[in-house]
Amino acid sequence: MRELIERLEKAEAGSRELDGLLARRFGWHRVEPRHARNRAGGWIAPEDFMGLNSDGSPRLDSLHGTDIHRDPPRLSQSLDAALALAERVLPGWCCATGGKLARGHRDAFARVDTPDGCDFEEAYASTPALALCIAILRALRTTEQHSPEERA
Known part of the structure; x- marks a missing residue:
């Protein structure tokens, strides 16, 4: 820290670089482009991140839906x-x-x-x-x- x-x-x-570092520190998860269905990838808020699947893709909250944000806060x-x-x-x-x-x-x-x-x-x-x-x-x-x- x-x-x-x-x-x-x-x-x-x-x-944006500092925003990414702060986001990771406060629990935001970076989603790689191959798992985000876009070229840039995205970010998942801490309260929405359910973990990773065996292939490295993020596990999303299927009941409430999980937003993948283009950028962190x-x-x-x-x-x-x-x-x-x-x-x-x-x-x-x-x-x-x-x-x-x-x-x-x-x-x-x-x-x-x-x-x-x-x-x-x-x-x-x-x-x-x-x-x-x-x-x-x-x-x-x-x-x-x-x-x-x-x-x-």
Whole structure:
């Protein structure tokens, strides 16, 4: 996760490449073109991915249907997508973003606060979406480092 955070911190703008890296980190599954019935392949959301068949094709939810998206969410490019991610992976946490805080800092700032307001993670980046993705990753890294007993 550290390498992904470093790439986001160095990025001047969001990109499809960064969106793909973030999507994989948050459980999106890449579908190869031979299994997607198109030349580009696609992406399956984490809640729709049922696993792989023996031939490597994705197992789709036949009862509810599974959408194969052309691209993953634009997490590094869209503040709305980054906020939706925060709601999904950090339920109950509060998010704040801003820009141009001080000379010498990057252009954008983001902060995520725990539901009880006792802990937070913050980040600076070239855009609000990138800053929020970094703050989300840092918060997840922190929560993953503590056992459930320590978090209670």
